[in-house]
Amino acid sequence: MAFLNPTHNHFDRRGFLKKSSLATLATLIGTDIVFANRLPKHYLPLAIDVDPMATKNKGLVVLNDKPWNVETPAHLLDDPITPADKLFIRNNGLIPEKIDPATWTLTINGESVKQARTYKLDDLKKRFKPYTYQLVLECAGNGRSGYFPKTAGNQWTDGGVGCAEWTGVRLKDVLADVGLKDDAVYIGYYGKDLHISLDPKKEVISRGVPMRKALEDETLLAWAMNGQDIPLVHGAPLRLVVGGWPASTSGKWLHTIAVRNKVHDGAKMTGKSYKVPINPVEPGVDPPEDQFRIIESMPVKSIITFPQTGAMLTKGQALILRGHAWAGDRSVREVAVSVDFGATWQKAELKPPKNRLAWQHWTTEIKLPQSGYYEIWARATDSAGVAQPMVMPQWNPEGYCNNACHRIAVKMG
Numbered sequence: 001m002a003f004l005n006p007t008h009n010h011f012d013r014r015g016f017l018k019k020s021s022l023a024t025l026a027t028l029i030g031t032d033i034v035f036a037n038r039l040p041k042h043y044l045p046l047a048i049d050v051d052p053m054a055t056k057n058k059g060l061v062v063l064n065d066k067p068w069n070v071e072t073p074a075h076l077l078d079d080p081i082t083p084a085d086k087l088f089i090r091n092n093g094l095i096p097e098k099i100d101p102a103t104w105t106l107t108i109n110g111e112s113v114k115q116a117r118t119y120k121l122d123d124l125k126k127r128f129k130p131y132t133y134q135l136v137l138e139c140a141g142n143g144r145s146g147y148f149p150k151t152a153g154n155q156w157t158d159g160g161v162g163c164a165e166w167t168g169v170r171l172k173d174v175l176a177d178v179g180l181k182d183d184a185v186y187i188g189y190y191g192k193d194l195h196i197s198l199d200p201k202k203e204v205i206s207r208g209v210p211m212r213k214a215l216e217d218e219t220l221l222a223w224a225m226n227g228q229d230i231p232l233v234h235g236a237p238l239r240l241v242v243g244g245w246p247a248s249t250s251g252k253w254l255h256t257i258a259v260r261n262k263v264h265d266g267a268k269m270t271g272k273s274y275k276v277p278i279n280p281v282e283p284g285v286d287p288p289e290d291q292f293r294i295i296e297s298m299p300v301k302s303i304i305t306f307p308q309t310g311a312m313l314t315k316g317q318a319l320i321l322r323g324h325a326w327a328g329d330r331s332v333r334e335v336a337v338s339v340d341f342g343a344t345w346q347k348a349e350l351k352p353p354k355n356r357l358a359w360q361h362w363t364t365e366i367k368l369p370q371s372g373y374y375e376i377w378a379r380a381t382d383s384a385g386v387a388q389p390m391v392m393p394q395w396n397p398e399g400y401c402n403n404a405c406h407r408i409a410v411k412m413g
C-alpha cells in the first residue's frame, strides 16, 4: 500500500484523486474497494490517508513531550473502563514535583462563599459521603487533526478520550458545608502544576463551570481512579472531575476552588480558549472574540475499539465490531454502523450507561458481501435525536469538538 498524505482528513485536499482513477486507488490499496460506487465525491479512503498498519502493535502516541500530551489509539480503548495506563494525558504545564497526600489541603474561597474554608484531604474523606461514578473525560481538542484548514494546537486524532471510574466526594456537599452566597455564578479551580516557563507567578490553567454543573451529583472531588490512588500524571492526590464537559474543566492537582460571582476568568477561560463561534463560520474564518461562546456539554460521539483498523479477515468470516459511545450531558440512544460509506446503516446493540455521564458499550456483527477493501463507520445518536456528522462537523478556529464518525479500514481476503 502507498500512503501519500499522512493526515487525518476525510477529503482529498491536495488534488490527488483528480489525477487518479478508481483503478489506481484499488492498486494503491491492493484490492478492490467494495462499495466504490458509494464513495462521496473527493472522499479520501482511509488506507490512502493513514497507513492502518502503521499503528499496529503501537502503544500510546506522544503528541507533545513538553508539556506532556499523549493519546490512546482507538483499539487500546477497548476496555469497558479505561485503565490508568491507557488514559490519554493532557498537561498544559509541568507536573508538580512534590505531592504529599498527608499534608494536602483544599481551600474553598471566592467572592461567593460566606467564609473561606480549608479542608485536609483526610477531612474530606472522613466528613463527607464518598461516591463512585464512571465519567467520560474528553479533551475538547480531540479530533482536531480532522479539521481543514488545519487549526493550531495538539493534533489529536481519536484518542483524547477515556472513561475511568472515579471515587470522591460530591463538590455540592462540600460547597453546602462551606455555605454559599446567593450571587454564586461559577466555580474556578486552581492546581499545583507549574508554568512551562517555571515562573511561579504564571498560571497554567484555571477553568471552571457554572453552578448548575458544579452542583450536579456526579461532579466529584476525587482521590481515586479505578479503585486506586489517582496516578500523579492524572492529578494526584485530588482532582475535580466534571463528566461530559471539556476535560479541561476537570482540574488536576487541585488545591483551591473559588466560588465566583461572575464567569470565572482564570487562565484559559478568557480569549478564545475552549470556545467556539456562536454562529457557524466558513472554514478558515476567525471572528472577533466577542462572537465566541464557552463550550459546555460535549457533542455525541462514538469510537470503534475492535477490531483495530487494518484488520485482515478471511473470506466469509463474520466481522464482530465493538466500541463505546457518549454524548456529553445526554445519553446515547442509538449506534449504527455502515460498511458502504454511509449509504446504508445497521443498528448495533447498545447498553445503557452504568451511571449518568458514563460511556455506553455497543457491539454488532456484520457479514461482508465479498472480498475486498472496506471502511467501517460508526455513528451515534443522542437522546435528543442529534447524530454525529458522517465526515465533517462545523469547522471552528480553535479546532474543537470534532465529533465526525470514527472509521476503520478492513480487508477481506
Ligand SMILES: Nc1nc2c(c(=O)[nH]1)N[C@H]1C(S)=C(S)[C@@H](COP(=O)(O)O)O[C@H]1N2
Pocket (backbone or CB within 6 Å): 087, 088, 089, 090, 091, 092, 093, 137, 138, 139, 140, 190, 191, 192, 193, 204, 205, 233, 234, 235, 246, 247, 248, 249, 250, 251, 252, 253
Ligand atoms: N491542573 C491542571 N488540570 C488540568 C490540566 C492541566 O494542564 N493542569 N489539563 C486539562 C485538560 S486540557 C484536560 S483534557 C484534562 C486531561 O486529563 P488527563 O491528563 O487526566 O487525561 O485535564 C485538565 N485538567
Ligand SMILES: [Mo]
Pocket (backbone or CB within 6 Å): 090, 138, 139, 140, 141, 247, 248
Ligand atoms: Mo483538554
